[in-house]
Amino acid sequence: MREIETKYRVADPDALLAALREAGVTLGDPVLQDDQVYAPVGWEPGMSRVGRTFCRLRTQDGLHVFTAKTPAANPMEHTEHETAVADRGQMHAAVVRMGYVPSLRIVKERRVGALRDTLVCVDRVEGLGTFLELEVVVDDDRDGPAVQAESDRWARGLGVELEHTTDTYDILVRAAGST
Template sequence: MARNIEIKAVCRDRAALQARIEALAGAPTADLRQDDSFFVCAAGRLKLRDFGNGHGELIAYERPDTPEPSLSSYTRSETEDPAGLRATLTRALGCWVRVVKTRQLYMAGRTRIHLDRVEGLGDFVELEVVLEAEERPADGQREAERLMGQLGIEAHDLCVNAYADMLAADG
């Protein structure tokens, strides 16, 4: 199972944050549109990510709802039929909520930096520090905190909940 340390924060000044990210990481490595369907499941979360180009991935993950840098463990499986898989999973499990976003992906060493615009919510930044198989989560947490400082991400901007939770609460 893959693991990373994650944070999510509200982006109050997108242009300023983007400039700091690009000074640290360079240009984005990808501009993505993602349509994530979250399904009802007994443990953790299950989402289908549709990239809008005939490709997608099913992702099962567990992560605590906490604002500080926290451990996320996940498995992914690629699909060439995200629409068909969405229909099947919706019929079998029920679709809880859909999250549609545009994402600019940057890399700073082993950390994925996402500058997201989420439909219905606004702008956010995520950090995902990818951990090695035997690496301690505390090492990734320190790295996330260092990057937060470099990017000017304040503790009061950190989010407790996932985008799906935020949208479900608004709906």
């Protein structure tokens, strides 16, 4: 499976929520996601991510999920493998043993809805603010940048102020910490 994302920093979260309701998107209740991100040994911020596998260990509602992502054409399009794990501490130890380096922790409150084949996420990320993330999961050879362009047209049609970003949350969190 490939996940193709398009992400925006949101200037006015209340305006976004109203626009999503008007567009027919019903968001679920907020859930807290606690993510530990892992980078491959030798990778440093600023290096290309394309073709390198990164990992995430997420806890949400007491459940732990391990994810491996390998960026394709850009960091917002990647193949993804994901599974539930019973013990976060043991999985963390296994990932480190496999040679991955814990890079940073990202905590966010997420609300999720759907519109056709698009997962619509409104994230409030600690230390960063609010973001709109559109995710399309495909199992075919659709062109990632074309899917991202279609998602962008839809997001722009909401009529709210959005700042498009191609950075993942870990890059944004790292940049916010250095300012």
